[in-house]
Amino acid sequence: MAGTPLAYWADPKMDGLALEVIYENGAFVRAATRGDGSVGEDVTANMRTVMNLPLRLRGNDVPSLLEVRGEVVMKNREFQELNRRQEEAGEKVFANPRNAAAGSIRQLDPKVAASRPLRFMAYGVGRVQWASPLMAWTTQHEIMERLGGMGFEIPPQTRLCASRKEVAEHYRLLMETRDSLPFEIDGVVAKVDSLEMQRALGFTSRAPRWALALKFPARQEYTVLEEIRIQVGRTGVLTPVAELRPVRLAGVEVSRATLHNKGYIAEHDFREGDTVLIQRAGDVIPQVLSVDLEKRLEHSVEFAFPDSCPVCGSEAREDGEAVRCTNSACPAKTVQRIIHFVSKAGLDMEGVGRTWVKKLAENGVLNTPADLFTLTKADLLKYERMGDKSAEKFIASVERARETAPFWRLIAGLGIRHVGEQTARILASAYVDLDALGMATREELQDLDDVGPIVAESIHGFFGMPETQELLARFREAGFWPVGGAEEPAPSAESPLSGKVFIFTGTLPDMSRSDAHKLVEERGGTAVKSISKKVDYVVAGENAGSKIAKAEKLGLTVIGFDAFMDMVRQGE
Template sequence: MASSEIIQRAAWLRERIEHHNHRYYVLDDPEISDAEYDELFRELTALEAAHPELDDPNSPTRRVGGAPAAGFAPYEHAMRMYSLDNAMVLDDWFAFAERVSKGLGRAGVAYWADPKMDGLAVEVIYEAGRFVRAATRGDGHIGEDVTHSVRTVMNLPLTLLGSDVPDLLDVRGEVVMSNADFAALNERRREAGEPPFANPRNGAAGAVRQLDPKVAASRPLRFLAYGVGRVQWGSPLFAWTSQHEIMAGLARLGFAIPPEARLCASADEVAAYFTSLMERRAGMPFEIDGVVAKVDSLEMQRALGFTSRAPRWALALKFPALQARTVLRDIRIQVGRTGVLTPVAELEPVPLAGVVVANATLHNKGYIAERDFRIGDTVLIQRAGDVIPQVLSVDLDQRPEGADPYAFPDECPVCGGEAREDGEAVRCTNPTCPAKTVQRIIHFVSKAGLDMEGVGRTWVRRLAEDGVLQSPADLFTLDKTVLLRYKRMGDRLAAKFIEAVERARTSAPLWRLIAGLGIHNVGEQTARTLAARYRDLAALALADREELQSLDAVGPVIAESIHRFFHSPEGVELLRRFREAGFWPQRAETVAGETGAAENAPLAGKVFCFTGVLSSMTRDEARRLAEEQGGITVNAISKKVDYVVAGDNAGSKIAKAEKLGLTVIDFDGFMALLGERD
């Protein structure tokens, strides 16, 4: 065992090394030479090697990276990491500021403003001042545990500075790479014969999301803090009351914050800050794509609250997109999972905002016709939000002679089926179009669907094009021997593919399955709403349009899409095959009962509608009780209902039920069905 002197020496070395890391990587003000630092580091490394009992996961020697992780574990954020609403022009900013003032009933609101860093959003968690976990933002609710990689980020404090530290602290920020470090990294990659990264964000995000932490350790990553989630202090005397106090507090605890972040006394000051930063963006040490402005007072933030996707007290002001001119070589038509024909411009490759752009969206048929894009035209392109390339306009003075107007196809370029206009879109009408099938299955396994880590898009496309996968349900009957027939698949890759499918079969949440079905107009938020209300797909399939529209954020268009899907031959067949394959996720609180148990429960498969005031419990409690015993509950009366459970003041639903000849019972009758008369 190590002596007390060795233990104290190791502790001192760790404290000194972390102190010098903070001076070098955060304050840019080193106190010692590189040689002196290396000597301290070598001594600590030798001590830890000679005395394994000194092991500490937060030792600075761990920043070089350890053994690769087995895989990304999901991490559920204790407080949701919301997205931000965007403003593209200053008029939008002033409109936002006016809404804030109106919502608070006062003028003269102060804002904290900082550069909008273009990196990977992560949350780092500290307990008793020590780093314990890090996770990506993910969908805002659940991210990926990337503790192994983020631990290697050199400017991230592994132990918070000072004596007054929170008992629990969630710090939100961006993992980024400076422009200078990025240029040096790409130069090293070229010299090593490796392809350069397209931009700093790709280099940073790609490193963090590697299972081998040595990848992140090898890249010059930085963590810049911009806010907090949970904060729990041992004493209320240390509570932060404003955003500027939070940022000053994070800096005192050892965190780097975005350069030139500042407190603005008014909306006008934010606008001036935005304009100044936009003019100087090229000289900034990091890539930025705008400014984030937050109401400074935390009390005011709480008063304003949130929408379903973003805080009402913060806004991202985006810089105008960077633009370039190039030649439109051709127009290629892509067919999506809903059959929409999307035109894509094939361009003369041109560098733009750190990447080489060779393809860009042309949106739809009307967009091409309105701007009269023709093959051979010189066009102006931009990266919308500095991310998505799009074609803006044509230079008519440069149009080549004989360039004909573009004729949008009236048939699907993949299957030859008829393509019809549907609003602004043009859709392939063939329900068995191979392109639609491929895209539906790709969507099903993607992050927008079941997020099957290990089921690659390239392989899904190939299996679907070969007819091996003709439906998402085919994934759950796929045999490893089929995969091994393909060259370059290999036993390890095939096993990983099958394991990912089996993982989804047993643990995929209901909302991901609903999102993965690819129902038109149904995204993640709607899928979560539906999964919170319905026990499983069978219950959802029984809901009529009126009932669906009673849910938050479900209007007539979305309700029609859902109803049409579950009553289509394809939808009915897909549900049947999911059941046969043993893939049948249920709402979280009913999963524990196991599908087989639910099928044998007293109310298995029976459809209930509750109305009126029940004698011994609320209607919601009765619904949960019915669903726990295998029943399906709906809000609206229809022929599909087996029992209408009527309480006092039941109202018009009873008349409708009697007209349809439905069985109407009181609360005692409902309990009798359960065999619980007491």
């Protein structure tokens, strides 16, 4: 192989849901999502309904076992037609084809998947077993040709490239013509064509050495920053939010984006009325990048970050990069705490919408999470837009939480600063109930895994507040008192990130470290800053540095940023 010119197979990088379909003796038997790379979700029943997936392979010379890897996608035109039908039926419209495809495949009822215009696009294989070794494929382009012959649809605009220069030319061509393709793509994947060379190159802990994902730059657009609004979170942090003139970006209408903090505004000198450049970081989070100074209004003024809470008027003090409201009884904190309590990061009360929580809190009906357990259907039906079914669903969701919520969800739902899902699980396995947890000393807490002095101080301080003790008493009166101990349930499999611990190292493309941490925590995972054996995934950006070497010594799983974003998308 030495001195042999390398050929490359170049695929468009499809923006869909990654899947593997399995065939035994030519018959389709199973399908699963990629999950976390080791364990996926069984979606066999739904994949049987996908219009272009062969249930039996064509031809006689097929492997006895064949694992085909690919993406479930929707054509752009068919996606638009689906959204038109959804809108006419008064149902939810989808943000983009990828979300529509992923949501359809994860439906419990295969009839829903069957009603959607889904397609499976094959791009490679996993395990292959032949009756004779002489039948085995030798190149990537042979694999793709044979998959096409067996009945699989392969991505458009694939190409066998004789050199790296041809790969670069194909990348530029697809980047220029991506909008004319029938499917969404977000880059090109180049693979060494020779399977013998692929085996020789092998894998790193993050990815195969014989393949390279060449992502397109994030789509960017200019729009007008119409207003900078300050939101107050459950811990009192004042977060500036850009209210934008709505603009379509990467298949989604963007009308707002976080401006992070006081320092970010000052650094970029964002002003109301500015024309700003925006993008979706990782094609997920809207991000305001910069100002077009040539289009700045003549009489624009610098934004003055408030030194008092815009909701309650109390003093706001700087706390590191954040600015916080000092009033523990701030109404905005109350609303956000209850919203957090019912959210997926807390009790996961699916029938209790944040809009109604906000309305009930603003009307003084909900002042603490405990008030949820005293609400009646009659209380809800007093509101004009609350229908009978919605009220029943709301109350049923609260009752389900009262009866079945695990102790760790209650701890996570309390919104204790620095306590996410992973720490909540650890606390729930160590203490039998909130009384026991509240009596724990700082030293006892620090004896637990993942609980350092800052977290221990936060927990101890939370349970020392009179309002916390009053809340606990209300929970007990309402008959809501989950217990913990060693029998805490395993992490939920709803998201590949759920229950996992992540650490980020190096420079992340198109995303700040704090945004990456937020993505993890919103999906039930934990993001940490120091490396240890407790870390499940080390996400490596550019110039990752010494943490990679330490991760390899500890035997940790190291993945690239693209693989991390794939995990994020699979949970949507």
